[in-house]
Amino acid sequence: GIQVEQSPPDLILQEGANSTLRCNFSDSVNNLQWFHQNPWGQLINLFYIPSGTKQNGRLSATTVATERYSLLYISSSQTTDSGVYFCAVERTGGSEKLVFGKGTKLTVNP
Amino acid sequence: GAVVSQHPSRVICKSGTSVKIECRSLDFQATTMFWYRQFPKQSLMLMATSNEGSKATYEQGVEKDKFLINHASLTLSTLTVTSAHPEDSSFYICSARDSRTGGDTQYFGPGTRLTVL
Numbered sequence: 001g002i003q004v005e006q007s008p009p010d011l012i013l014q015e016g017a018n019s020t021l022r023c024n025f026s027d028s029v030n031n032l033q034w035f036h037q038n039p040w041g042q043l044i045n046l047f048y049i050p051s052g053t054k055q056n057g058r059l060s061a062t063t064v065a066t067e068r069y070s071l072l073y074i075s076s077s078q079t080t081d082s083g084v085y086f087c088a089v090e091r092t093g094g095s096e097k098l099v100f101g102k103g104t105k106l107t108v109n110p
Numbered sequence: 111g112a113v114v115s116q117h118p119s120r121v122i123c124k125s126g127t128s129v130k131i132e133c134r135s136l137d138f139q140a141t142t143m144f145w146y147r148q149f150p151k152q153s154l155m156l157m158a159t160s161n162e163g164s165k166a167t168y169e170q171g172v173e174k175d176k177f178l179i180n181h182a183s184l185t186l187s188t189l190t191v192t193s194a195h196p197e198d199s200s201f202y203i204c205s206a207r208d209s210r211t212g213g214d215t216q217y218f219g220p221g222t223r224l225t226v227l
Binding site for chain 1: 111142154155156159203207214215217218
């Protein structure tokens with residue numbers, strides 16, 4: 001099956017810093033989503049981005065499908081950004097199944 | 111936006127009992143829902159795909175007789191953990207897609223934390 005690798009596994013920042021999270025995948029995809037899992041376990045949709053670039057406030061994401069990677073940018077980080085960020089992909093021609101990476105645990109200190 | 115609810119949010123049960131978890135799409139219809147399992151500090155693993163009006167499709171290694179899935183309507187899927195044991199303790203999360211729009215975005219419920227004593 002498709003492999004999804006996220007890096008770094010852990011990231012510690014001071015409030016106000018910027019960061020880039022990476023997601024590599026091993027096959028062509030027709031669905032890629034970024035999620036933020038908050039401390040209570042809720043998965044929050046950040047982006048649906050199988051290709052191209054999107055921005056939402058302090059967050060933006062870019063997926064280069066031909067090179068099989070996606071980047072999530074967090075600018076001016078806040079303590080509320082802490083949590084685990086997951087990338088999940090659906091392989092092209094797959095049966096709607098999302099395969100998750102292992103996540104990046106982000107800690108933003110005040 | 112699309113909202114998915116789960117009930118209960120937390121359940122503690124004795125070994126050998128059965129537990130039912132409900133997943134509802136509140137403001138959209140979903141012919142397909144998905145059930146995931148997440149162990150502490152790990153990623154989400156797909157357990158099964160729930161199809162409205164038909165049998166669920168289970169991932170390899172998931173016991174279909176232990177994890178019973180029923181998708182009786184376009185807004186409700188249930189997962190029943192039968193004869194639960196301590197190793198079934200986990201965080202169970204469902205997701206759904208909006209059937210009307212045909213979009214690929216999956217929306218996730220808040221999860222159910224199951225503890226089996």
